Amino acid sequence: MLIKKPSDIRPSEITSPENYINRRDFMRVGAIAGGSLLAPAALAAVVPDSHLAKLPDVGSSPFSTDETPNSYDDITTYNNFYEFGTGKDDPVVYARDFEPRPWTISVEGHAEKTGTFDFDDFIKPFDLEERIYRMRCVEAWSMVIPWVGISLADVVKYLQPTSKAKYVAFETLNDPERMPGVRRRVLDWPYREALTIAEATNPLPILAVGLYGEAMPNQNGAPIRLVVPWKYGFKGIKSIVKIRFTERQPLCSWNMSQPREYGFYANVNPDVDHPRWSQARERRIGAGIFADKQATLMFNGYGEQVADLYKGLDLRRNF
């Protein structure tokens, strides 16, 4: 079903010397705009102009939507990434100097291939694909984002989970030195998320390493993050350092923090309201201030691919 282009340049080459040079420029622009941490609006106008390294050999995907993607500006200045502050305009400012290299990912638990992998080695065996997905935040707004990533199903199969593996758990880097938001215990760090094995081997989820054909901006979860388009955005754990195959359902950060409001599944569902707000409609970012909200779709419009996963499950109770 996947359309894949044969590639002779490995994705590992995305960390080219230019990347580091670009990164320096990126930081310099930040420094010029700096001294004005109190003026994120001014910064926002500067930062998106400094783009990151182009990713080589990116194939296309039949799963991409033909809806118009949000601007690079919108995608990179309006972020929920509490490790860099709880305001939506915090990550673009406080993740500016974050260095997502060197980066290692440790694979643990019930799988044949466990151990610690360098980021480049980790993604090397897989093909990069562009996946233009709708992203529905639990806060009732949405975007369309042209991610670049590798299929999570491919990764899971490659790591050869054993028959005991029922869930895949992920963890974000927990480094108070490099992530100022972690110094405050708004969540029980590190950020944790998980999927069932069936969800993780569905063809839709990806481990994204970039967007708009370029390396992942820090504020969007550099260097590697999860994207599960039929679930609320908070399932899309960022800056992943650990993948663990478990037998029992792992703890997830938002569920731990407020179990009444955020469930393990977190499937987009217009019929199950958040206790404090309706999930029936959503505001599409970038639609303009006079645009109406639009109806939220069951499984964020990906029901055809994923509804089978939840047959017989009471989605009102398992929200």
Added chain:
Amino acid sequence: MVTLQQVRLIWKPVAFVLCLLPFALVVGDLFEVTGRLGANPVEEILDRCGNWSLRFILITLAVTPLRRLTGWNWLVRFRRMFGLFTFFYALMHFLTWLILDQGILLSAIVEDLAKRPFITIGFVALLLLTALAATSTNGIRRRMGRRWQTLHNAAYIVGILGVWHYWWQVKLDTTEPLIYAVILALLLGARLFRHRLRRYQLPFLTKR
């Protein structure tokens, strides 16, 4: 010494312009003259107007304790203006929600007002503010006599409802609503303390 003349001709117009500045910035940012409203402009307008309404209710409630503390009696000349700006920003916050956020979709509005307690609370606060704003002229104040003060004590309730409304809608990080709550508690505490002193007949401490 600040004379009444100076207050009326210089400081009140200056204060008026300053109070209007946050709104002017919203309009300026909307047209990208003074800055930008960001990726979600509706939410940004909603947040800014709501925040300023909260700040103004606290400023309004701070006038009397500050006057007693400093003896600057001219401060009271600004209280009505601050109160009316509380109402103005609350109204802008409400209209942004009604028109831009909900798109005047009646079914959604009724559902929100009835089913979302934090919205109900905010709406009640706005109704109270409307009553206070409508009875804020000197003429009405004179005609209402003692009942005016009773009615206008509702400003405290507005403060409590406003902070509660903010606290309840925050997703996780309650730092900012906590700051508002602490200031509000101090302002209400100061009044309670004074009330107590008077009951225990220590008038020398409360002569102003």
